[in-house]
Amino acid sequence: MATSLTQEINALIQQLNHGQFERVIARARPLISQHPREFILHHLLALALDQQQAYPQAAEAYQNALNLNPKAPELWFNYAIVKTHLNDLVAAEQAYGKAIALNPQFFEAHGNLGTILQKQGRLDEAVASYQRGLRIQPQDARGHFNLGTALRDKGELQAAVQSYERAIALFPNYTDAYNNLGETWRDQGEMTHAVDCYQQALQRNPQHPAANYNMGEFLYLAKGFEEAIPYFEASQLEDWQARVLYCLYRAEKFDAFKQHRDALISQGPHTAPFIATLSTHYSINHGEADPYQFCPDGLSFVYHRSLPELAAGSPLLAELLQDIAQAEIAERKQARLTNGKQSAGNLFKRPESSFRALGEIVKREFRLYQEQFKQADCALITHFPTALEFTSSWYVKMQKGGHLDAHIHEIGWISGAVYLAMPDTEDAREGAFEYGTHGDQYPQLHDQFPTRFIKPAVGDIVLFPSSLFHRTIPFHAEAERICIAFDLKPATSSGMSSNHY
Structure with missing residues (x-):
């Protein structure tokens, strides 16, 4: 390498180390034109573009560097991170695989691969990837945190608690872990433990967004409405x-x-x-x-129809009922639910093929819903999410006397349910789905709040704006009422903490 080029490269390295990314970019590009086979120039350009969050250009620069030096695991790792930012999860997964093949002890690559798999709902594979990284580096607090997030998604709440607690033991100021641990205790109905965790996070970082939000939520559920406001404002x-x-x-x-x-x-x-x-x-x-x-x-935007895939005697219906009965799915405490059980985690992200198949059917129905109401001049339709993600999905099983009090799904856009078992009742209202404009003990100055109801049959789907109150009317038949409920996620980015390395 010529002395002048060596000096140029050393100067670029110094500028990169001092955060002078624009100067690196401006100088590296003409040097690459003169020396297109010089690997280090492509690498330095990629790093500077990456730091500037110019991800498409950074990906191209990393690819050029990899064409010249495909045996560098750190390059594949950085390239995968950029591809993740570009939401090209397939390429990111392949790049992490290359990094691991070149360096099987690259525990950060195992961890980030787990995150990619988790984003795709491949939870068993994600857990295995996180665990491989932890076998290499068992003192990795972030790895234990990541594992906890995947276990919680699977509904394995007690195992998630153990992972978060291990992360905190390794890094006592891990505020995200305290917050997520609190959320997991909350999912189990252990509010004393949950609040203690939120407070532990806030003691370490009074501005922690999620912990402030969760404290606000706890306080308003405890009817401390005015006390809750500063926490939400801080979040x-x-x-x-x-x-x-x-x-x-x-x-x-x-x-x-x-x-x-x-x-x-x-x-x-x-x-x-x-x-x-x-x-x-x-x-x-x-x-x-x-x-x-x-x-x-x-009330005019409720969608109800029968799903042919869940007709009486259909294999998918039988598989869904069998998986609900036999799969090891943790339960979540639900204060509004009487004589019933609700699953924890995100059902459509579980490995069972029945849940995944139903998730795809529901996505199809979301598009049919959008098509049915396409002429409507309201934000529900004009701003309908382009990417169909489920905020959550869960089953609800009720027995005789079961009911669910009127509520809304605050973080949904379109909410809905698919009905797998319904009690046979003489009263058309018993066990029905009721929707309306009042619930949750909102203050009423009069009782003129309209409601309507639907008595679904087995195999039916009901979709409705998440802004509507809804409840299950009590039933007295000796039978089970089973549905799978879900929310379509709004087209906004989440403010919750990332679990990347």
Whole structure:
């Protein structure tokens, strides 16, 4: 290598180390034109572009470097991270595989591969990848945290608790782990443990978004509405503004509620289902037109039809019922549910083929829903999510006397359920799905809040705006009522912490 080029490269390395990424990019490109076979120039350019979050250009630069030096596991690792940012998960998975093949002890690559697999819902493979990394480096706190996230997705809540606790033992200031541990205790109904974990996170980082959000949620569920508001405001996370509105409304601070709601209305598109619920309820309560245009007439946007794949005697129906009965799926505490059980985790991300098949059918129905209401001039349809992701999916099993109190799914867009077993009742309302505009002990100034109901048959699907209240009417037959419920995720990015290396 010529002395002048060596000096140029050393200068680029110094600039990179000092964070002068634009200078590296500006100088590396003409040098590459002069010396296209010089691997280190492509590598330095890739690193600088990566740091500038210019991911498409960084991916190209990494690929050029790899063409010249395909035996560098760190290069494959960095290339995979960039491909992950570009949501090219197939290429990222392959690149992590290359890095691991070149260096089987590369525990960070095993960990990040686990994250890629987890993003695709391949939870068993993700767990195995995390565990391989931990066998190489058992003192890796992030690896234990990642494993906990996958176990929680699988519904293996106690195993997730153990993983989070191990992460904290290795890194006592691990605020994300404290927060996630609290959420996992919450999923098991252990609120004392959950709140202690949130507080541990906030002691270490008073601005931790998720821990503030979770404390706010705990307080408003305990009816400490005004106490909850500062936590939501500190979180600035996801639907925090809707949560503040909820607290004001439940505290019957109607003037403050209207002022905050109207300020949000003026800021942009009406794309928050939770705010829509609150705005509709307030408007009905006060005899006013609803100005929030997410879906002002939600009762007219309920979709109900029979799924041919779940007709009586169908193999998929039998498989779903068998997997619900026999698969090792943890349960989640559900305060609104009487004489019933609800599964934990995300059912459509589990390995059983029946759940995955049903998930694909439901995605098809989401598109049919969108098509049915395509002429509607409201944000529910005009801003319908382009990528169909499930915020969550779970089964609910009820026995005689079972019912579910009126509620909404605050973080959904479209919610729904598929019915696998229904009690045979003489009363058309018993066991029915009721939907309307009131619930959750919202303050009522009168009782003129409309409701409707559907009595689903086995194999039916019901889809509805997540802004609608809904409940299961109690039934008294000696039979089970089984459904799989789900939420379509809004087209917004999550503010929750990443589990990448």
